[in-house]
Amino acid sequence: MTTGSDTASRPAPRSARMVPHRRHTQAWIFDLDNTLYPAHCNLFAQVEQRIGEFVATALGLGPKEARALQKKYFREHGTTLSGLMRHHSIEPAAYLEYVHDIDMSGVAEIPELDDALSALDGRKLIYTNGSAHHAENVLRQLGVRHHFEAIYDIVAADYRPKPDAAPYEYLVLRHDIDPLHAVMIEDIARNLVPAAALGMPLHTSTSCCATT
Secondary structure (H helix, E strand, O other), X not given: OOOOHHHHOOOOOHHHHOOOOHHHOOEEXXXXXXXXXXXXXXXXXXXXXXXXHHHHHHHOOOHHHHHHHHHHHHHHHOOHHHHHHHHXXXXXXXXXXXXXXXXXXXXOOOHHHHHHHHOOOOEEEEEOOOOHHHHHHHHHHHOOHHHOOEEEOOOOOOOOOOOOHHHHHHHXXXXXXXXXXXEEEEOOHHHHHHHHHOOOOEEEOOOHHHHO
């Protein structure tokens, strides 16, 4: 498994850094957390807390030790889960169920987001390092689930997180996407590098709904 350090050092092709006119885009690939909803919804903070709790319980660590290991694995493997699977043979299904069992009450429907997605011609997909179940819950809270034909999650990616390049290649093959006519929207720039290498025009956003 790669951690993305090698791919992150490669610049995106110049042509891939240009966002095309919307009428030429056939597929829109959206990140989920802190992209389709504002960061102040605080969902990711809840997930991070749950991850720390899981690590502490599963490995018998104190809170400080668990948090340090959580961050170490995130830096080295792209997600804490990847580190836990590699070094401790942790069952991923139990982990994903636990860390995504969070309070969604802070997420409300965003009519402007619904309108913005409606205005985009072409297919729309979610690509997330989280679980499909989590994505389904978030999209329903936002009132925009009907816009997306598929959710490509960490399970579909064989537990290889962004920015590992291999899942990006599988994504476009599995969903028959032409990278030259697809746009990926992300809040983390390094996660766009493998998409650019495939030829995708890119767009970064700290929150998609904040720009609509």
